[in-house]
Amino acid sequence: MTQPIVLLAGGxxxxxxxxxxxxxxxxxxxxxxxxxxxxxQHGLTVSPxxxxxxxxxxxxxxxxWGWGIAGETFNVTEMLERYGAETWFRLGDRDLATHIxxxxxxxxxxxxxxxxxDLQHALGVRAVILPMSDQPVRTEVLTDxxxxxxxxxxxxxxxxxxxxxxxxxxxxxxxxxxxVDAALESAxxxxxxxxxxxxxxxxxxxxAGIEAGLQTAxxxxxxxxxxxxxxxxxxxxxPADRMLVSLGHEASALGVARQYTGIADVFxxxxxxxxxxxxxxxxxxxxxxxxxxxxxxxxRARLAAxxxxxxxGG
Amino acid sequence: MTQPIVLLAGGxxxxxxxxxxxxxxxxxxxxxxxxxxxxxQHGLTVSPxxxxxxxxxxxxxxxxWGWGIAGETFNVTEMLERYGAETWFRLGDRDLATHIxxxxxxxxxxxxxxxxxDLQHALGVRAVILPMSDQPVRTEVLTDxxxxxxxxxxxxxxxxxxxxxxxxxxxxxxxxxxxVDAALESAxxxxxxxxxxxxxxxxxxxxAGIEAGLQTAxxxxxxxxxxxxxxxxxxxxxPADRMLVSLGHEASALGVARQYTGIADVFxxxxxxxxxxxxxxxxxxxxxxxxxxxxxxxxRARLAAxxxxxxxGG
Numbered sequence: 059m060t061q062p063i064v065l066l067a068g069g070x071x072x073x074x075x076x077x078x079x080x081x082x083x084x085x086x087x088x089x090x091x092x093x094x095x096x097x098x099q100h101g102l103t104v105s106p107x108x109x110x111x112x113x114x115x116x117x118x119x120x121x122x123w124g125w126g127i128a129g130e131t132f133n134v135t136e137m138l139e140r141y142g143a144e145t146w147f148r149l150g151d152r153d154l155a156t157h158i159x160x161x162x163x164x165x166x167x168x169x170x171x172x173x174x175x176d177l178q179h180a181l182g183v184r185a186v187i188l189p190m191s192d193q194p195v196r197t198e199v200l201t202d203x204x205x206x207x208x209x210x211x212x213x214x215x216x217x218x219x220x221x222x223x224x225x226x227x228x229x230x231x232x233x234x235x236x237x238v239d240a241a242l243e244s245a246x247x248x249x250x251x252x253x254x255x256x257x258x259x260x261x262x263x264x265x266a267g268i269e270a271g272l273q274t275a276x277x278x279x280x281x282x283x284x285x286x287x288x289x290x291x292x293x294x295x296x297p298a299d300r301m302l303v304s305l306g307h308e309a310s311a312l313g314v315a316r317q318y319t320g321i322a323d324v325f326x327x328x329x330x331x332x333x334x335x336x337x338x339x340x341x342x343x344x345x346x347x348x349x350x351x352x353x354x355x356x357x358r359a360r361l362a363a364x365x366x367x368x369x370x371g372g
Numbered sequence: 373m374t375q376p377i378v379l380l381a382g383g384x385x386x387x388x389x390x391x392x393x394x395x396x397x398x399x400x401x402x403x404x405x406x407x408x409x410x411x412x413q414h415g416l417t418v419s420p421x422x423x424x425x426x427x428x429x430x431x432x433x434x435x436x437w438g439w440g441i442a443g444e445t446f447n448v449t450e451m452l453e454r455y456g457a458e459t460w461f462r463l464g465d466r467d468l469a470t471h472i473x474x475x476x477x478x479x480x481x482x483x484x485x486x487x488x489x490d491l492q493h494a495l496g497v498r499a500v501i502l503p504m505s506d507q508p509v510r511t512e513v514l515t516d517x518x519x520x521x522x523x524x525x526x527x528x529x530x531x532x533x534x535x536x537x538x539x540x541x542x543x544x545x546x547x548x549x550x551x552v553d554a555a556l557e558s559a560x561x562x563x564x565x566x567x568x569x570x571x572x573x574x575x576x577x578x579x580a581g582i583e584a585g586l587q588t589a590x591x592x593x594x595x596x597x598x599x600x601x602x603x604x605x606x607x608x609x610x611p612a613d614r615m616l617v618s619l620g621h622e623a624s625a626l627g628v629a630r631q632y633t634g635i636a637d638v639f640x641x642x643x644x645x646x647x648x649x650x651x652x653x654x655x656x657x658x659x660x661x662x663x664x665x666x667x668x669x670x671x672r673a674r675l676a677a678x679x680x681x682x683x684x685g686g
Contacts, residue, residue: 100472137470138472138473156455176456
């Protein structure tokens, strides 16, 4: 079997790079997704990062909105509102089918990894998307209002509170799956997506077995390539820039690179941040400077090709 | 408090008479609905008779189809099909919101009666719709293929198999609620809807406490008025006519009346069946002959008025 490329990914940014990588790699791409921002809504288990990556790789993502499914409707949610349910986490009708199927199978005792595989197959996804763990982990952020569940902070409060600390509830009991272990063991390279270092990538690396698997891969020569999600000091998506500052770091590609010292070998940053390449190299990372903004399918495939070249050229 | 009129009802036929009665009685109407054809679909608890009555009393029923909600869409179901889920029980998007809310609350341990009340309030229903019991009961029918769950027979197999016997799984553990008991205790009259005697009305009467409550009401002078759902030997809706025959009865208003001897005092039958009034009176029932087909709001209100007159004239 050919060696997989393993991508560690959160939601939207990770999904776009995954889509570009899938164009080159097909089923050689294995995406390990963060599940620590999963959330229960109306008794249903929602797995936003997995589903964003899945819809994007299936080609049914809503590019206008940047989340959800193309042509989505909200008829269930409108009726839920009429029943007085809290609907700040707006679930589309087609998206709800995913959560209904997932929840019914979880209740029957099926593994999240198997459920995810069947959902992906049904939608014709070529790559493999693996939940980081089959055990539940839930990110919480410390704000001036105390500890908040991640989606309460992220969706309900529009990422407005300053984040003072981050914790992953349940992480002590979470272990990597044999599917994730196998992918890391045989990986040609590991890519860290331009996702939030604190709430997308860190939970994945905190699952028992995953950072160890990554280090084993590095020790046998498989490179780890990290892509900056901060360009010109600003997060392309989400609150990573403000979170860097409020957690005591620098809101820049350099600040991101510092999160990955001892983990990554290569760091991909935007031309706009070229001046940061030298200080990033001083951290012990090789640097690749390129256009990291992914415009359309072509932009995704181009960045993916440069990431793969960086891995192979390593 | 004014005395309620209690209607024992199944789905569509019961819902139409309930709608007519609500026009006259408002919140004096208490509908006790069959819950023995409830079904689990995709991990959600569906309560078809309750919801048909609720949507009809809320004025949002789909009159074109005779079931479901007006203007309903099926976007969730289309996606469920894509996931390979069995969708012979087609659930509309707005309808699904009802099942999602119900299931989430059942999982939290709330009583079906309280959940139903809150759903009805949210939709502005004036009457009170009470599940026959808070305990689960499930109708099964014996066919040449063995015992089938009711909705498997009713929806999936389009009522095609002959029904040799009927049983209510869980009925031994089902008791009436204090809400149903209170309604029967204070009832001015009890009406048995033109619903299927075997699979809509019989389960209600089989719940411990309900037939006893009805007989206590009769003994203090509250009349029980039953309405035939068979006109000219044909069921207005559903398989009651064929079920009467396969269970060894006559497919006629007389066959229906025989199911209610010792239970009802008055029997309402259609003009088309006027010749059956005499043999029905021989069963010990007073008869009212009228037009029992409910065309539109006016037809529903007219039959309801005649049923109320029959009860009060008793």
